[in-house]
Amino acid sequence: MTTIELYDATLRDGMQGEGMSLTADEKLRVVHQLDALGIHLVEAGFPSSNPKEIELFDLLSRERFRHCEIAAFGMTRRRGVTADADEGLAVLAGCFAPVCTIVGKTWRLHLEKVVRVTPEENLAMIAESIAFLRAQGKRVIYDAEHFFDGFRADPDYALRCVVTAAEAGAETVVLCDTNGSSLPSQISAAATRVAAEIDRFGIHCHNDLECGVANSIAAVEAGAVQVQGTMNGIGERTGNANLVSIIGNLQTKMGHELLTPEQLGRLTETAHFVDELLNRTPNPQQPYVGKNAFAHKGGMHVAGVRADASTFEHMDPELVGNERALLVSELAGRATVAEKAEALGLEVDAERVIERVKALEHAGYQFEAADGSFELLLRKEAGVYEPLFRLESWRCIVEQRADGKVETEATIKIFVDGERYVRTAEGNGPVNALDRALRDALTEIHPHLADLELVNFKVRILDETKGTGAVTRVLLDTSDGREVWGSIGVNENVIAASWQALVDSLERAMQPARLGT
Ligand SMILES: [Zn+2]
Incomplete structure (x- = not known):
């Protein structure tokens, strides 16, 4: 040839x-x-x-x-x-x-x-x-x-x-x-x-x-x-x-x-490296190297892939340095939950996790793009979750002046290891201001949280089809320079939903370090 x-x-x-x-x-x-x-x-x-x-x-x-x-x-x-x-x-x-x-x-x-x-x-x-x-x-x-x-x-x-x-x-x-x-x-x-x-x-x-x-x-x-x-x-x-x-x-x-097989195994890493350097978010749907290129959602797909990967995959993702992703959903069931928990070294009751996910999905949550929040959920179920802080309150003020200028200020009151922190910060919007105030307090004890970057912020209004009234779903992607994880918040109030996603993203950054994994 x-x-x-x-x-x-x-x-x-x-x-x-x-x-x-x-x-x-x-x-x-x-x-x-x-x-x-x-x-x-x-x-x-x-x-x-x-x-x-x-x-x-x-x-x-x-x-x-x-x-x-x-x-x-x-x-x-x-x-x-x-x-x-x-x-x-x-x-x-x-x-x-x-x-x-x-x-x-x-x-x-x-x-x-x-x-x-x-x-x-x-x-x-x-x-x-x-x-x-x-x-x-x-x-x-x-x-x-x-x-x-x-x-x-x-x-x-x-x-x-x-x-x-x-x-x-x-x-x-x-x-x-x-x-x-x-x-x-x-x-x-x-x-x-x-x-x-x-x-x-x-x-x-x-x-x-x-x-x-x-x-x-x-x-x-x-x-x-x-x-x-x-x-x-x-x-x-x-x-x-x-x-x-x-x-x-x-x-x-x-x-x-x-x-060589070793070189081909670098394909995903190289593709993502170029995107990162150009400050582009890698396309999750990109063939061969995208995060979702080998992702499975439907329950039958997941079960099939577990039994024999060739049933629902065109090739072994590891050949190009990618990995299989099993998306979490009420369609997926036991196999996905078991695999995710196993990957994290956690022991959970899969049936109970599925019940929990179903209830949350009914309330408007979607864990496909919120792997960080799902990981926290598994840790909570496994009994190894530790909150990063205890909340007393947060508040956010948005003010528009006569000249058209909009100013945002947030104040948070939290307890970390028994000590009370009160911090105020300005930002270019509510999420930014809350993030600054919260991280200002937390980085005193956890300096590496300063390196996190919120890379993507998506807001969606969910209609009333699920009988709970209109709610807002916020998805946040956070990067520590090596990996990116998603977190989710759902609330009738967009800022409260954002706060929840923000807290999840920071807690996800901390959990592995605390467990020493
Ligand atoms: Zn050309």
């Missing part, structure tokens, strides 16, 4: 996405993660487009990587100058990176409307740029921009561009679906034509039709030997092809042995 090269474009194309920004140091950390994952080529950017890129290439030039090679990115020469007089190509030639990826035009529409060069001049630009970099001792990857649009408009010319690049010495010619406008069948047809013309071609897809991964797979089936993509599919518009899913599919479904 042909060896497929994995080419990561997170640091260049991925950074085109809205709100994507990393410092040079952070980019270096990403490269090390990608290296440990076993990615073959990492595109770092254009070596001198700005001071940040210069700093990055300087850092990279002093590093050693075990698996990956660094590719510098640039363009074919400008029109009207020779390749050896082109400033951009000179930068690439002078860069330490052993691989240069250059992009050039394929689509006649762009030649006419955008760059205003003749088709023949464009072919010369491709050939001369590649030949120049080859003469400088570089390995060259050629990105054929808008290849598929160009192929649909004028297949002969698009193929001539690709063949010209291969003949000029590009080791791989990459077919780019730059506008993300192609369907898998179109990718297959065009890639099959290319396969008849040149030896090595790659694929670079965007996700505008949500076909980024499917298109990449279609190209591999047609003979592509390099796949470009970004971690978690980040990138401009709707993103690039998601390299995480591509790796999962190529290796676990198509039998390509690209990574």
Whole structure:
């Protein structure tokens, strides 16, 4: 079977996405993660487009990587100058990176409307740029921009561009679906034509039709030997092809042995690492690596998975470093409760827990996204729960002034280990003010609570269908930098519901430490 090269474009194309920004140091950390994952080529950017890129290439030039090679990115020469007089190509030639990826035009529409060069001049630009970099001792990857649009408009010319690049010495010619406008069948047809013309071609897809991964797979089936993509599919518009899913599919479904089992086991960690660094909440529904990718809710599913995981799972989650999650629900029953309690080292009466969960769900609770609160419930049932403090009272004042400014102030009165604490804090809203006041008191005894971050706050009004009157459900996600847990509060009053979720989130942070687990 042909060896497929994995080419990561997170640091260049991925950074085109809205709100994507990393410092040079952070980019270096990403490269090390990608290296440990076993990615073959990492595109770092254009070596001198700005001071940040210069700093990055300087850092990279002093590093050693075990698996990956660094590719510098640039363009074919400008029109009207020779390749050896082109400033951009000179930068690439002078860069330490052993691989240069250059992009050039394929689509006649762009030649006419955008760059205003003749088709023949464009072919010369491709050939001369590649030949120049080859003469400088570089390995060259050629990105054929808008290849598929160009192929649909004028297949002969698009193929001539690709063949010209291969003949000029590009080791791989990459077919780019730059506008993300192609369907898998179109990718297959065009890639099959290319396969008849040149030896090595790659694929670079965007996700505008949500076909980024499917298109990449279609190209591999047609003979592509390099796949470009970004971690978690980040990138401009709707993103690039998601390299995480591509790796999962190529290796676990198509039998390509690209990574060692140990490397593949890092897939989830690497995907989450990139999200965390970009300050993005990892998508729980992301295939292979999402928190819910192997989550089971229905009672029969849970029982089936316990008996034989293949009944309701497409693969063993541990292969990609993910884990099975059994969601708690009145549908689930004994098996889930038993498994969760076992994982925490707790002994509980499963029937009683289920009765309790049912009663709470009737009152508006939902524990699927509130694993932290469910853990506390299990600890209470197991008799190993210790409250963090005893409440005397809390209060919250929200004041809007004539100038439109809104001020929030909260006061809490609590007892911790017999001592009374009274704290007042301001915040940008009631939850923030209560959180500040409460943590101001608690961090005197439990300093590590200061590191917690409330990362997500969701409020939902539940209607009266359950006969209890309208109530508010608050879900809070809290992170300590290593893991994220959810907590829940339900009350007719939104601030009281928030308080409850807040207390659960802090207590969940404390419980394992207290038990020494
Ligand atoms: Zn792209």
